[in-house]
Amino acid sequence: MSSIKYELWNRSLIRRVIDSGRVAHAYLFLGPDQQKKIWTAISMAKALMCSETGAFFCDQCPTCKKINSHNHPDVLWLRPSGARREIKIEMARSIQATLSLKSYEGGKKVAILIDADRMNTEAANSMLKTIEEPADNTYLILIAADVERFLPTIVSRCQQVYFPLEDRSSIVDFLASECHVEPSRAEVIASLAYGNYSEAIKYLDDDRLEWREYIIDLFFRIFHSETDIFELAETCEKRIIDRAELSVKNIPPDQAGATPDGSDLTSMERASVEKSVFNEEVSVFFQILELCCRDFIIYNETGDAELLVNSDKVEALSRYARGFSMERLLRCMVEIGNAFKAYQGNTKLQFVLEILFDRIQQELVA
Numbered sequence: 001m002s003s004i005k006y007e008l009w010n011r012s013l014i015r016r017v018i019d020s021g022r023v024a025h026a027y028l029f030l031g032p033d034q035q036k037k038i039w040t041a042i043s044m045a046k047a048l049m050c051s052e053t054g055a056f057f058c059d060q061c062p063t064c065k066k067i068n069s070h071n072h073p074d075v076l077w078l079r080p081s082g083a084r085r086e087i088k089i090e091m092a093r094s095i096q097a098t099l100s101l102k103s104y105e106g107g108k109k110v111a112i113l114i115d116a117d118r119m120n121t122e123a124a125n126s127m128l129k130t131i132e133e134p135a136d137n138t139y140l141i142l143i144a145a146d147v148e149r150f151l152p153t154i155v156s157r158c159q160q161v162y163f164p165l166e167d168r169s170s171i172v173d174f175l176a177s178e179c180h181v182e183p184s185r186a187e188v189i190a191s192l193a194y195g196n197y198s199e200a201i202k203y204l205d206d207d208r209l210e211w212r213e214y215i216i217d218l219f220f221r222i223f224h225s226e227t228d229i230f231e232l233a234e235t236c237e238k239r240i241i242d243r244a245e246l247s248v249k250n251i252p253p254d255q256a257g258a259t260p261d262g263s264d265l266t267s268m269e270r271a272s273v274e275k276s277v278f279n280e281e282v283s284v285f286f287q288i289l290e291l292c293c294r295d296f297i298i299y300n301e302t303g304d305a306e307l308l309v310n311s312d313k314v315e316a317l318s319r320y321a322r323g324f325s326m327e328r329l330l331r332c333m334v335e336i337g338n339a340f341k342a343y344q345g346n347t348k349l350q351f352v353l354e355i356l357f358d359r360i361q362q363e364l365v366a
């Protein structure tokens with residue numbers, strides 16, 4: 001099937017597909033923003049199944065409400081599970097079986113697979129059969145970042161829809177109108193989110209913005225020659241561990257990698273989930289630190305506060321930025337990238353942070 005690149009994910013585009021009467025049995029939703037793809041999958045399911053005659057989808061009828069709350073018996077949601085976060089053969093078979101049964105409410109059926117590229121080979125082969133021989137009135141939506149890990153035979157049999165990142169103003173509008181975020185805060189979050197709704201939503205949690213404040217402040221503290229780098233690295237690592245522990249506690253059971261039959265995770269699986277949450281927290285830390293350094297470079301070069309990601313921090317940034325040479329700031333940027341790579345290469349985080357903070361201090365506190 002051909003590949004269509006949609007510019008937007010809104011109702012009118014889904015409507016065009018449905019009105020054309022050429023709805024594919026299998027879609028592959030691609031792109032970096034998970035939330036945007038999930039919202040679209042929900043809209044697509046509602047558009048296909050809404051019981052309100054004449055309406056595209058009404059969002060009010062029992063069908064729409066059940067789909068919105070993930071409680072519709074004919075809309076199957078699946079995501080990878082277990083220590084390896086895999087979609088296994090049992091899951092692929094359950095999709096095939098569910099789609100081939102008569103629907104509970106007598107209409108269409110939709111299966112939505114999140115992180116569908118995490119199918120193992122057996123599952124992928126079984127899925128291929130489901131895609132090749134679709135039952136009437138059944139639709140499959142596979143969600144993934146890109147096509148790389150899919151069997152080419154699956155990719156070629158799905159209608160691909162690519163969801164690009166949004167422009168900044170759309171994220172600001174979304175935050176203001178849907179999430180009631182005050183304008184100045186919406187501007188900052190939109191800058192940090194880089195056109196990605198999923199990222200923007202993470203910043204709605206005040207804690208994440210407060211974490212950014214801490215990291216920016218930490219960057220400034222390194223500039224003081226009397227700062228104890230070792231102590232700073234230790235407290236910083238402790239904060240990351242605390243955040244990860246809190247995140248693990250807050251993961252809903254259906255996303256914690258729970259097994260499809262609802263049984264508890266083994267201790268090994270639990271450790272694997274915890275490790276991936278910790279890695280995510282470390283990655284967020286380095287991203288924010290990198291953005292902070294990037295702002296220094298941009299402000300140093302242009303003096304234009306409008307171009308900064310941390311636009312609300314312009315006063316503090318300007319106080320420091322002018323004193324640093326571009327060459328030294330660029331070297332700091334490289335050091336931040338190298339430190340993250342060292343962590344990914346299994347160097348202990350506290351040690352990575354000690355070396356990084358020490359090098360930044362040496363570069364910038366001449």
Ligand SMILES: [Zn+2]
Pocket residue numbers: 050051052057058059060061062063064065
């Ligand atoms: Zn409806």
